[in-house]
Amino acid sequence: MTAPPDPVAAADAVVAAVDPALTSPGVRSSDAVLVTGPWLAGVSSLIAVLRARLPEVPFVEADELPAGTAPLAVVFAVSAVSPLTESDCELLDLAADQTDCVIGVLTKVDAHDDWREVLATDRDLCGVHRARYARLPWVGVAAAPESGEPAVDELVGLLRGVLDDPDVLRRNRLRAWESRLEKVIARYRADGDGADRQARVSALRTQREEIRRGRRLEKSQRAIALRSQIQQARVQLAYFARNRCASVRGELQEDIATLGRRGFAAFEDGARRRAAEVMAEVDEGVATHLTAVAADLRLDPAPAPPHPSPVPELPAPPLRSRRLETRLMMLLGAGFGLGVALAVSRLFTGVDPGLTVVGVLAGAAAGLAVTVWVVGIRGLLHDRGVLDRWVADVTAALRSAAEEAVATRVLAAEAALSGSLAAEEAVEADTAAGQIAEIDAELREHAAATARAAALRDRRLPGLLRALDAVRAELRGASDAEFTAASEPNSGGTVGY
Ligand SMILES: Nc1nc2c(ncn2[C@@H]2O[C@H](COP(=O)(O)OP(=O)(O)OP(=O)(O)O)[C@@H](O)[C@H]2O)c(=O)[nH]1
Ligand SMILES: [Mg+2]
The missing domain is CATH 3.40.50.300 (P-loop containing nucleotide triphosphate hydrolases)
Known part of the structure; x- marks a missing residue:
């Protein structure tokens, strides 16, 4: 050649x-x-x-x-x-x-x-x-x-x-x-x-899926958390309100046992004050608990109600309307006093008949004293009984008012927190949608670039392959020609040049 x-x-x-x-x-x-x-x-x-x-x-x-x-x-x-x-x-x-x-x-x-x-x-x-x-x-x-x-x-x-x-x-x-x-x-x-882009494309797809999954998960988790926290608040705060009412009732009833007639008015005032205190405590307890719930859910606390929960109207204890009973009591007391008077006068007469007048006088005095005492004690016990029932009624009314206050405020808080949650979720959904849109844009870019590269490949490849074939044919032709002319070297090698 x-x-x-x-x-x-x-x-x-x-x-x-x-x-x-x-x-x-x-x-x-x-x-x-x-x-x-x-x-x-x-x-x-x-x-x-x-x-x-x-x-x-x-x-x-x-x-x-x-x-x-x-x-x-x-x-x-x-x-x-x-x-x-x-x-x-x-x-x-x-x-x-x-x-x-x-x-x-x-x-x-x-x-x-x-x-x-x-x-x-x-x-x-x-x-x-x-x-x-x-x-x-x-x-x-x-x-x-x-x-x-x-x-x-x-x-x-x-x-x-x-x-x-x-x-x-x-x-x-x-x-x-x-x-x-x-x-x-x-x-x-x-x-x-798109071989070089493949890794990036699949990373982007995974990222997009992660964002979607994360959103779904977070959304349902927070909704469940809100529901369960509100449920818990409802139960715990109602229990707290009942508990407060029961303990006030116990305290008041304990006070009644040692109450004299003069203390009735102060007792009634005290009971009304305690009722107001219980409502304030319930209000405060509800506010504290709901603030903690909001903090736990990373939400703004529900706004405080414009005015405190109302103290229920408490009627005065029905201490005066007992005319019939008083009369009966007077009658029985008088009978009892008469009995005592007779017994005392007899006692004097028995000791010395000359003391009959003294005995009658002493018997009358003793009978009168006993009558007054019995009627007084009976009246006091009766009034204490009335107060006891009044305390039971008052605390029952207080309890239902407190429970209503709890229910109302928890309901309002649930509405407010659900609203904030929805607003936050809307913001987060927008952020996620923005991220997904960015990823989609990059994916579209990769797809377009790959399509362009594929078009370029289809345009350029035939010519390049023909050139490669021509080069290989040339190399093969030269090598075949030389191979036939080559001689075996002594060392066993094949010389190709
Ligand atoms: N018996 C024998 N030993 C040889 C021959 N040529 C090289 N060696 C030994 O092989 C070892 C490596 O030789 P080098 O020439 O340094 O080899 P190299 O490939 O340059 O080594 P690196 O640069 O370190 O990779 C040395 O110890 C040489 O003495 C040979 O023809 N016969
Ligand atoms: Mg060397």
Whole structure:
């Protein structure tokens, strides 16, 4: 095959024939020979020997090659100690990405008698890893043998052949094109499929679902909390009101037991004052409890009622309307007094008949005193009984008034808190809707960008694929031609150049 005057331009022409817009594979060709390999493969030893044997050739290790530069040839060195691993093959991919001309070198063959088997295995493994490596030439070397001179003659011969081959530059350029086109095609495909956006899109979807779920959950949780707290307040405050009334009733009834007639008016006033106090206490208890409920629900407290709960109208104790009973009592007291008077006068008469007059007088006085006393005591006991019933009636009225006050205020608070809750929920729903709208907008943006990328991919891909096919066909054609002309080297390697 006759090499064209400018091999690089010839390779570029293959691509430009398909798509004139494709002008360069984006790498700079250099005349350096890259010697690379896995850790401790013997690269440094090999490069030292090669520099000595071929001083005119610029050999470089991987870290000496400037970025964006394609070497003229790649010497891939692996140790004969064991066959290649997958990561070694990936290293080879990296090194040979822009360069077609690759030589496989098995190092330290002096130290490993089975190196020929290892070499055959390495060649097969490379061929399996990538079809283009199936025809890689392999040679065994001993760059720093434990004894004797370095054995690198075969490699040096191979390298000389490669460097003299006029077609190497063109093939390298074609390989750079292949690599470049593969990358561009993969990029278009990934963009068109939205691969890079996929993670963000699914994160956005999850976020949107989270917001919706959070809203639903919070809404129902707060509604349930409000209902249960109000229910609790109703029960506890009614119990508190009943309790207060019962204890006031107990206190008042206790007071009645020691009450004299003169204390009746003060007792009535005291009872009315206690009733007012109980209503005030209930009011205060309700206010405190409802404020705590509002704080617990993170809501504004329900507004205080405009005026305190009214103290119920309490009738005066019915102490005066007992005329009939009084008369009866007078009658019975008088009878009782008469009895006492007779008994006393008899007693005097019995002691001394001369004392009859005295006895009658004394009996009359005693009878009168007993009558007055009995009537008085009976009246007092009766009035205490009346007061006792009055206290029971008054506290019953107080209790129902207090319970009504509790029920009314809790109901009002429930309405107010439900209102605030609804208002807050409306605000939160708006915030969530805003967040969801933002997420939806970004999702639409991603969908539109992916659609644009897919359209671009569909437009650009056919041309790029045709260019890639043309490059591969060119590489295959050249390689087939050279393969038929190649000879088997002594070391068992297949020379492809
Ligand atoms: N027997 C024998 N040992 C060798 C040969 N070449 C290199 N070695 C030994 O292998 C070890 C690694 O050699 P290097 O040339 O430093 O290998 P390298 O790949 O540059 O190593 P790193 O840069 O550290 O990854 C050293 O101990 C060398 O003496 C050889 O041909 N035969
Ligand atoms: Mg080294």
